[in-house]
Amino acid sequence: MVTAAPVVEATGITKQFGSTVALRDAAIRIDQGQTHALVGRNGAGKSTLVSILTGLQPPDAGEVRFGGEPAPRLADRDAWRQRVACVYQKSTIIPELTVAENLFLNRHDHGRGGLINWKTVHSRARELLDTWSVDVDVRTPARELDVEQRQFVEIARALSFGARFIILDEPTAQLDAAAINRLFARINDLQRQGVTFLFISHHLQEIYGICDMVTVFRDAQHILTAAVDELPRAELVGAMTGEAAAEVGGDRRGPSADAVDVLKVDDMSLPGAYDDVSFRIRAGEIVGLAGAASSGRIEIAETVVGLRAAASGTVEIAGTRPRPGSVPAALKAGVGFVPQDRHHQGLVPEMSIADNGTLTIPERLGPSGFIDGRRRDHFATTMIENLAIKTPGPELPVSGLSGGNQQKVVMARALANDPDLLVLINPTAGVDVRSKEFLLGKVEEIAESGTGVLIASDELDDLRLCDRVLVVFQGRVVGETARGWHDHQLVAAMEGVDLDVR
Numbered sequence: 001m002v003t004a005a006p007v008v009e010a011t012g013i014t015k016q017f018g019s020t021v022a023l024r025d026a027a028i029r030i031d032q033g034q035t036h037a038l039v040g041r042n043g044a045g046k047s048t049l050v051s052i053l054t055g056l057q058p059p060d061a062g063e064v065r066f067g068g069e070p071a072p073r074l075a076d077r078d079a080w081r082q083r084v085a086c087v088y089q090k091s092t093i094i095p096e097l098t099v100a101e102n103l104f105l106n107r108h109d110h111g112r113g114g115l116i117n118w119k120t121v122h123s124r125a126r127e128l129l130d131t132w133s134v135d136v137d138v139r140t141p142a143r144e145l146d147v148e149q150r151q152f153v154e155i156a157r158a159l160s161f162g163a164r165f166i167i168l169d170e171p172t173a174q175l176d177a178a179a180i181n182r183l184f185a186r187i188n189d190l191q192r193q194g195v196t197f198l199f200i201s202h203h204l205q206e207i208y209g210i211c212d213m214v215t216v217f218r219d220a221q222h223i224l225t226a227a228v229d230e231l232p233r234a235e236l237v238g239a240m241t242g243e244a245a246a247e248v249g250g251d252r253r254g255p256s257a258d259a260v261d262v263l264k265v266d267d268m269s270l271p272g273a274y275d276d277v278s279f280r281i282r283a284g285e286i287v288g289l290a291g292a293a294s295s296g297r298i299e300i301a302e303t304v305v306g307l308r309a310a311a312s313g314t315v316e317i318a319g320t321r322p323r324p325g326s327v328p329a330a331l332k333a334g335v336g337f338v339p340q341d342r343h344h345q346g347l348v349p350e351m352s353i354a355d356n357g358t359l360t361i362p363e364r365l366g367p368s369g370f371i372d373g374r375r376r377d378h379f380a381t382t383m384i385e386n387l388a389i390k391t392p393g394p395e396l397p398v399s400g401l402s403g404g405n406q407q408k409v410v411m412a413r414a415l416a417n418d419p420d421l422l423v424l425i426n427p428t429a430g431v432d433v434r435s436k437e438f439l440l441g442k443v444e445e446i447a448e449s450g451t452g453v454l455i456a457s458d459e460l461d462d463l464r465l466c467d468r469v470l471v472v473f474q475g476r477v478v479g480e481t482a483r484g485w486h487d488h489q490l491v492a493a494m495e496g497v498d499l500d501v502r
C-alpha cells in the first residue's frame, strides 16, 4: 500500500522565548483530508506551533515538511500561502477595504498603463466566493462583515492561494450556536473536497463533534495523537492536565434570605440594543444573562459597568447610582468587571502582569499618587498564585502570556478591589477546560463571600453555576430559569424558541 506523505509534518520542534520554553522537541503529523484537533491547556504551546507551521517565525530546532517536501524559506511568503493559512480569532483582513480588495490585495492584474481593472477584480472575487459558496457581496466594506462572514472570506482567500491546509484558531469563540453549526457544515463540505484542517479549540464537545484525530500538547511537549472516537473524554482531559479528571459539581448555598440588593436595574432601554430591562441581584447571588451574540445581553452588562449609557432607566450599585456611561464611577460604586474584548478593553499588552493586575487599585498600593513597587509586586504574586497564572514572574509584559493566561489577569484585576458586584462578559472565552473550572470555582468562592455576580455569556458551562438565568432575546428579557435547567431548554430559549422557561 502506498501512503501519501502527510499534508504537514513537524518534528523535533523547539522554541524558546527568553527563559520560557514554549515548545520542547514537539511534533505533529496531519494527514490528507483530516480534521485534526490540537488541544492543550493555556500556555501549552499551541499558538507557538501555529506560528511555526505558518512560517511566521522559525523554530530554534526541528523541521517542518509539507507533502513530504521541506518548508519554504521564511521570506518566501507566496510559497507559504500556497501551502497553509490560519484563520485567527482576530481578523487579518483590512476593515477599510472592500471584500474584493481584501481578496486580491497585492495580486491585482494590472492592465495597460498599470491600471487596476476593477471590473475584473470584482468578477474574479465574485467567482471565487461562488466557488466556495460564500454568500457575501464583494463590494461590502470588510468592516461591515460579521465574524462568521469574515471567517468564510478568510477561508476562501486561503483556498484561492492554493492552500488546501487551513488552521482554525478557536474559530467558534465569537459565534453563536446557529453560526457554529453553519461553520461546521462548511468544514465538513470542504473536508469532502479534500481540504485538511487543524482545529484549535477548548471546547471538547466541538472536538468530538467534527474532528477525526486529536493531538494533545502539554507543557511544551507532544503528549499523544489519537483517533477521536477511540479516546474517551476523561482520558483526553487527563492527557491535557496530566492528572485524572476531577468531578465537577457540589451544590452552592446561594444567597442568604436577608441578602441586600447589590444591583438594581430598572426600566433600562437603549434603542437598537435592549428594551425595558429590569432585574435585581442580591449579595451572594450569581445571575446569568443568557442569549445569542446579538441578543443585547452584552450591551446590558456593559451598561451596568459604565462602558455604555442607557437612553432611559436606572442602574443602582450597592445603594448608589453611578454616573451613567462612566467606568470609573461604576468601579467606585463597587463594580469589578471582565470585559468582552480583552484585547481592546481589558489589558495594556506592553505593561507587566503586575501593573495590569493592579491598574484599578492604585490607592491600595501607596499614599495618593505613589505606587510602592514592592507592595504592587507582592499583590501581583499573590494574584498569580491565586489564579494559577502560568508565568516566570509578575514583571513579564502580558503580551508574553498565552491567551487563556491573559484572561486570568483580567479576572484577577476584576477581583482586586473586592467588588460588591462582579460583572463577567464571556469570562471563559479562550480558557482551557481545567482553568475554566478553576475560574468558575473562584466566581463561586467570591459569591460565597457576599459579592453579587452577573455573568453575560452564551456558554452553558458559565451559566450552570448561576442561581438564576435571565434569557435575553432581541433586546428583551423573555424568560427566567432557576438552577437545574436542561441544556436543550436553555439553548432553545436563547434561540428564541419558547420552551416555557419562566
Ligand SMILES: Nc1ncnc2c1ncn2[C@@H]1O[C@H](COP(=O)(O)OP(=O)(O)OP(=O)(O)O)[C@@H](O)[C@H]1O
Binding pocket: 017, 018, 020, 021, 022, 040, 041, 042, 043, 044, 045, 046, 047, 048, 049, 390, 399, 400, 401, 402, 403, 404, 405, 430, 432
Ligand atoms: N512572544 C513571546 N514572548 C514570551 N513568551 C512567549 C511569547 N509567545 C509565547 N510565549 C510563552 O510560550 C508559552 C506557550 O504559549 P502559547 O501562546 O503557544 O500557548 P497556547 O497553548 O497557545 O495557549 P492558549 O490556549 O492560552 O492560547 C507560554 O508560556 C507563553 O507565555
